[in-house]
Amino acid sequence: MGKYVVKKIASLALTLLAVSFVVFFLFSVIPGDPATSKLGTNATPEKVEALREELGLNAPFMVRYFKWLVGAIRGDFGDSYAYAMPVKQLIGGKLVINGVLSLMAIFIVCAVSVPIGVYTAKHTGGLIDRVMTVINQIAMAFPPFLLGLLLTFVFGMVLRLFSPGAYVGYQTNFGKFLLYMICPAIALALPKCAMCIKLLRTNILEEAKKDYSKTVYSKGNNTTGLLYKYVLKNAIMPTITFVGMLFADMIASGIVIEQTFGIPGLGRSLLSAISVRDYPVVMAIIMLIAFGIVVVSAITDVIHAIVDPRVREE
Amino acid sequence: MLEVRDLKIEFYDHTRPEVAVRDVDFTMNEGEIVGLVGESGSGKSLTATAIAGLIRRGDVKISGEVMWELSGKEGSAGRFSAEGGVAAEGKIAAEAGKEERIDLLKASRKQMRALQGKEIGFIFQDPMTAFSPVHKIGYQVEDALRVHGKTAEETGSGNENKEGKSADYSKEELRRCAIEALAAADLPDPERVYNSYPFELSGGMRQRAMIASAMISSPRLLIADEPTTALDVTVQAEIIKLLKRINEEKHTAILFISHDLGLVRKLCSKVLVLKNGDVVEQGAAGEIFNAPKADYTKKLIAAEVNFEELEAEEEAAEGAAEKGVAKAGTQGFVSDDGKAAVEGATESSAGAARETPQVECEVRNLTFLYPKRRNIGDTVIFAKKTKKESLPEKTERTADADQANAGIGIHDINLTIHKGEIVGLVGESGSGKSTLAKCIAGLNAVKKDASGEDQNVIRKNRVGMIFQDSYSALNPKRRVGWLLREVLKLQGVKDRAEQDDAIGGILKEVELSDELMTRFPAELSGGQRQRIMIAMALLQKPTLLIADEPVSALDVAIQESITKLLKRLSRERNVAILFISHDLRTVYMLCDKVCVMKEGRIIEEARRKELYSNPREEYTKLLLRSALE
Structure with a gap:
C-alpha cells in the first residue's frame, strides 16, 4: 500500500511538470507581447525594449521557464500585467473562496446522493424511486444559473435567510461567508447530485444481481445487510471516480454560479484575465486547476486501492 | 428433518407460466447425504435454492410443501412459536408433542432468515463469484455469526430479543470462530487466509473457505450446489472428502447437487434423478447405480465412461478397424526420459517414414513465460x-x-503431432495447457528467427481453434449465418452461392440444421454453439484443430456427442486435433496420445492406453485415481 502511494505521488509530480511545461510553452508562443500591451501602442521601441529587459522577457526560453517553475513551486507566479500586484496576492484569496465553495458542493453531493441512491436502489419501482427518477431528470436538465436565481428568490427573498447580492468576504465574517455560500453550493451541487444518484443506483442494482448476494442471503442477512455490508463497497467505485471528476468540473461550472451570486471567485478572475491577456494570472490559474485535478485524481486512485484490494496488486 | 412434498416451481415468462420443477417429493433425515442429479436446466439448482429460500418470490411461483423439523437446539423452536403472528396464521404445524415443523415455503422472510446461515448452510458452484471481491475472506466467513449473534443458551442469560439474539459476538470471538472454521475446512495457515481477499486464493482454497463460511454455525443441513464443478479433478476429490468428513463428524445432512454421477456415487446414500423438472427416478444410491429403472438414468450412467468396458469395446473394434493413423508411430513414445522419448519419436518416425504419417506440427524446446x-x-x-x-x-x-x-508459463516443451492424430493435453488449470495451445496457434508471440518463422513451433498449414466458452467466443450481436459467412469472406470466397453451399455442407457435417443460420448465438444451446464453433474452425480447412477445453462447459450427454463429432471429423478429414481438457474421461474416449502437463512442463507423454493402464508419474496416477474412483 505504501509503495502504491509513493508511486502515485511520483507520477503526480511528473504529470504536473509536463503540464507546467506545456502551459508555459503555449503562453510564450501565442502572439501578443506583454511589454507592448502594458505600455500601449504609442510607446517607443526603446521603452518597450527596456521593459522587456526588466520583465526578463529577453532571456532564453528554458531560463525563463525554470525561473517561472521555481517561483511557481514556491507559490510565486510573478506580477500581474493588468494590476500592478503579485499574482499570488490577486488570486490567493479567491482560491479560498472557490475551495470552500467546491468542498461544500462536493459534501452536499455525497451527503445527498449516497443515502438516496441506496434507498432508491433498495426500493426499486417504489413510489419514492419513481418520484426521484422524475426529480433527477429535472435536476439534470435545470441550468445552474436558473437554479441559482430560484434559490436566491426562495432563500433570500421569501425566507430571508441571507441577503441576496450582499456577498460577505471570508476575511470579514467567516460565519456569514459560509452562510452566504450555502445557496451557491446547492446550486452547484444539485445537478451533480442527480447524476450521482442515478450512477450509484444503477451500480448497486447491478452488484446486487451478482452471485455473492445469494451467498450473503444464505447466511441469514436481510436486504439491508446485503446492501450496506456488501453491495455498497462493491458499487461505490464508479461514484468515487465521478466525485473525483466533479472537483475538476467545479471551477468551470462555478463561473456561472459566481456571476449569479456575485462572488469574486477564480472563474471570474480567469475570464477577465483572459480578456486583457494578463498571462501570468491565466497561467497561475491553469496551473492551480491542473494541480487540483491531479491531486484529486491521485486521491481517488488511493481511495480505490483502499476500497478494492485488487487495484493494489498492479 | 426435511420433507419435500409436491414441490412445483413455475416461472412467469410473458404471463404464461412455465413449469421448471414438477412434483418433487423426498425426505431427508439428520445426517443423511442426498444427491440431486441431472443435467443443467433440469431444475436441480432451482429446487435447492427454493428449499433454502433463496429465490425471490416475485419471480416464480412455488407451490407444494417443504416441511422443516425444528429442533429444540438453540431454542429455535421456542423462537418460532413465540412469534405470535406466525402461530396465529397457522403457518407452523405444531405436530404431536415436541416435534414442531415449519413449512419453509410459507415461512416469512424473517423466519427464513433465522434459519439461513444457522440451520441451513449453502455452498455455491463458483467460489470466485460467490464471494464479494472487496471483502476479506474472514469477514465473509464469520458473517453468519455476526448476523445471528449468540442465543440465550450460549450466553447463559435468559434475555433474548425476539429474533433469538441475546448478544453479539465480539470481534475477537468472531475472529477465533472463523479461524477455527477455516482450519476445520483443512485450510493451511487459516490466519493468513482469514486476512486474504478471495482473489488471492486458489479455486480449491476458495471453495474450502466457502464451506467454512457455511459450516461456521454448524447447520443441520448443508446444501451444496455443484460445489466441485468449477474445480480441478484433484481438488474435487479433496472437497468431496472434506464434505464426507464433515458429514461424519458433525452429523450434518447434505443435499448434494451435481451433474457428475461419479461424485454422487461416491458421496450420497440416496439419489434423485431430475430431467426437465421431473423426478425420473429416486431411491437408494446403490439401487439407482446398479439397477437403474428409468431409461434416462440408464443413459446418464452409460454416459459415464467405464474404462474397463471402453477398453474391451476398443479391442473388439480394433480387430475390425483398418490400419489407421491412430496406430502409427506407437513405438516411438515408450521411453523413460521425456526428451529422449521425443527424440526417439522423431528418429523412429523418420525411419518409418514409409508408413508413418507426416508430422503436422512440431514443438521444440519451447519456453514461454508470462x-x-x-x-x-x-x-x-x-x-x-x-x-x-x-x-x-x-x-x-x-x-x-x-x-x-x-x-508462470511453460518450460522446455517438446511435442510432435502427426497428421490426423488426436493428442490429448491434460492437467489442472494453471498447468500451462492453454498457454501451450496459444503458442502453437501463434496467439502468443514466441521468439522468431530471421525469416520471421517461429523457431520453436513448426506447423504446417492452417490451425483452427475451438474455445471453451462458446458463448463469449461468438459475437453476440451477429447471426450464426453472418458468423460463418465471415470466415469464408476472410478466406476470399466472395460468391454468395458458393458461401451458402459451403455453409450448408459444414452445418450438415456438424449435425445442425440450416434453420439455425438466422439465430443469434444466445438463442442456441451450449452444444449447438460449440458445434457452430467447430463449423467455423472447419471452414478454415485446417489440418490441425486446437480444441481448448471444448466440452468442459457442457453437460455430460452433450459432451459425449461433441466428442464423438470431433472424433468422426478427425477421421473423415484427416485433421489432427490437439485436445485440451482436464477431464480424463473425455480424453480417453477421444485421444490417440496423451500428454500430462504440470506446472508448465509436460511430465508424461504416452499412447493413450499405455498412460491409462500403466502411468509412470506419481502425478498422473493421482489424476487418474481422482477421475476413476
Whole structure:
C-alpha cells in the first residue's frame, strides 16, 4: 500500500511538470507581447525594449521557464500585467473562496446522493424511486444559473435567510461567508447530485444481481445487510471516480454560479484575465486547476486501492 | 428433518407460466447425504435454492410443501412459536408433542432468515463469484455469526430479543470462530487466509473457505450446489472428502447437487434423478447405480465412461478397424526420459517414414513465460509470508519472488503431432495447457528467427481453434449465418452461392440444421454453439484443430456427442486435433496420445492406453485415481 502511494505521488509530480511545461510553452508562443500591451501602442521601441529587459522577457526560453517553475513551486507566479500586484496576492484569496465553495458542493453531493441512491436502489419501482427518477431528470436538465436565481428568490427573498447580492468576504465574517455560500453550493451541487444518484443506483442494482448476494442471503442477512455490508463497497467505485471528476468540473461550472451570486471567485478572475491577456494570472490559474485535478485524481486512485484490494496488486 | 412434498416451481415468462420443477417429493433425515442429479436446466439448482429460500418470490411461483423439523437446539423452536403472528396464521404445524415443523415455503422472510446461515448452510458452484471481491475472506466467513449473534443458551442469560439474539459476538470471538472454521475446512495457515481477499486464493482454497463460511454455525443441513464443478479433478476429490468428513463428524445432512454421477456415487446414500423438472427416478444410491429403472438414468450412467468396458469395446473394434493413423508411430513414445522419448519419436518416425504419417506440427524446446505477475493462487500467500518473515534477508526474498515468477508459463516443451492424430493435453488449470495451445496457434508471440518463422513451433498449414466458452467466443450481436459467412469472406470466397453451399455442407457435417443460420448465438444451446464453433474452425480447412477445453462447459450427454463429432471429423478429414481438457474421461474416449502437463512442463507423454493402464508419474496416477474412483 505504501509503495502504491509513493508511486502515485511520483507520477503526480511528473504529470504536473509536463503540464507546467506545456502551459508555459503555449503562453510564450501565442502572439501578443506583454511589454507592448502594458505600455500601449504609442510607446517607443526603446521603452518597450527596456521593459522587456526588466520583465526578463529577453532571456532564453528554458531560463525563463525554470525561473517561472521555481517561483511557481514556491507559490510565486510573478506580477500581474493588468494590476500592478503579485499574482499570488490577486488570486490567493479567491482560491479560498472557490475551495470552500467546491468542498461544500462536493459534501452536499455525497451527503445527498449516497443515502438516496441506496434507498432508491433498495426500493426499486417504489413510489419514492419513481418520484426521484422524475426529480433527477429535472435536476439534470435545470441550468445552474436558473437554479441559482430560484434559490436566491426562495432563500433570500421569501425566507430571508441571507441577503441576496450582499456577498460577505471570508476575511470579514467567516460565519456569514459560509452562510452566504450555502445557496451557491446547492446550486452547484444539485445537478451533480442527480447524476450521482442515478450512477450509484444503477451500480448497486447491478452488484446486487451478482452471485455473492445469494451467498450473503444464505447466511441469514436481510436486504439491508446485503446492501450496506456488501453491495455498497462493491458499487461505490464508479461514484468515487465521478466525485473525483466533479472537483475538476467545479471551477468551470462555478463561473456561472459566481456571476449569479456575485462572488469574486477564480472563474471570474480567469475570464477577465483572459480578456486583457494578463498571462501570468491565466497561467497561475491553469496551473492551480491542473494541480487540483491531479491531486484529486491521485486521491481517488488511493481511495480505490483502499476500497478494492485488487487495484493494489498492479 | 426435511420433507419435500409436491414441490412445483413455475416461472412467469410473458404471463404464461412455465413449469421448471414438477412434483418433487423426498425426505431427508439428520445426517443423511442426498444427491440431486441431472443435467443443467433440469431444475436441480432451482429446487435447492427454493428449499433454502433463496429465490425471490416475485419471480416464480412455488407451490407444494417443504416441511422443516425444528429442533429444540438453540431454542429455535421456542423462537418460532413465540412469534405470535406466525402461530396465529397457522403457518407452523405444531405436530404431536415436541416435534414442531415449519413449512419453509410459507415461512416469512424473517423466519427464513433465522434459519439461513444457522440451520441451513449453502455452498455455491463458483467460489470466485460467490464471494464479494472487496471483502476479506474472514469477514465473509464469520458473517453468519455476526448476523445471528449468540442465543440465550450460549450466553447463559435468559434475555433474548425476539429474533433469538441475546448478544453479539465480539470481534475477537468472531475472529477465533472463523479461524477455527477455516482450519476445520483443512485450510493451511487459516490466519493468513482469514486476512486474504478471495482473489488471492486458489479455486480449491476458495471453495474450502466457502464451506467454512457455511459450516461456521454448524447447520443441520448443508446444501451444496455443484460445489466441485468449477474445480480441478484433484481438488474435487479433496472437497468431496472434506464434505464426507464433515458429514461424519458433525452429523450434518447434505443435499448434494451435481451433474457428475461419479461424485454422487461416491458421496450420497440416496439419489434423485431430475430431467426437465421431473423426478425420473429416486431411491437408494446403490439401487439407482446398479439397477437403474428409468431409461434416462440408464443413459446418464452409460454416459459415464467405464474404462474397463471402453477398453474391451476398443479391442473388439480394433480387430475390425483398418490400419489407421491412430496406430502409427506407437513405438516411438515408450521411453523413460521425456526428451529422449521425443527424440526417439522423431528418429523412429523418420525411419518409418514409409508408413508413418507426416508430422503436422512440431514443438521444440519451447519456453514461454508470462511477464511478472504475482497474484496467482497460493503463490501470493507464499510471497506475503516470505515478505513478512524474512524482511531482513533481502536477497532471499527476491530469490523466492523470482522463483515464483519464473514458475508462470511453460518450460522446455517438446511435442510432435502427426497428421490426423488426436493428442490429448491434460492437467489442472494453471498447468500451462492453454498457454501451450496459444503458442502453437501463434496467439502468443514466441521468439522468431530471421525469416520471421517461429523457431520453436513448426506447423504446417492452417490451425483452427475451438474455445471453451462458446458463448463469449461468438459475437453476440451477429447471426450464426453472418458468423460463418465471415470466415469464408476472410478466406476470399466472395460468391454468395458458393458461401451458402459451403455453409450448408459444414452445418450438415456438424449435425445442425440450416434453420439455425438466422439465430443469434444466445438463442442456441451450449452444444449447438460449440458445434457452430467447430463449423467455423472447419471452414478454415485446417489440418490441425486446437480444441481448448471444448466440452468442459457442457453437460455430460452433450459432451459425449461433441466428442464423438470431433472424433468422426478427425477421421473423415484427416485433421489432427490437439485436445485440451482436464477431464480424463473425455480424453480417453477421444485421444490417440496423451500428454500430462504440470506446472508448465509436460511430465508424461504416452499412447493413450499405455498412460491409462500403466502411468509412470506419481502425478498422473493421482489424476487418474481422482477421475476413476
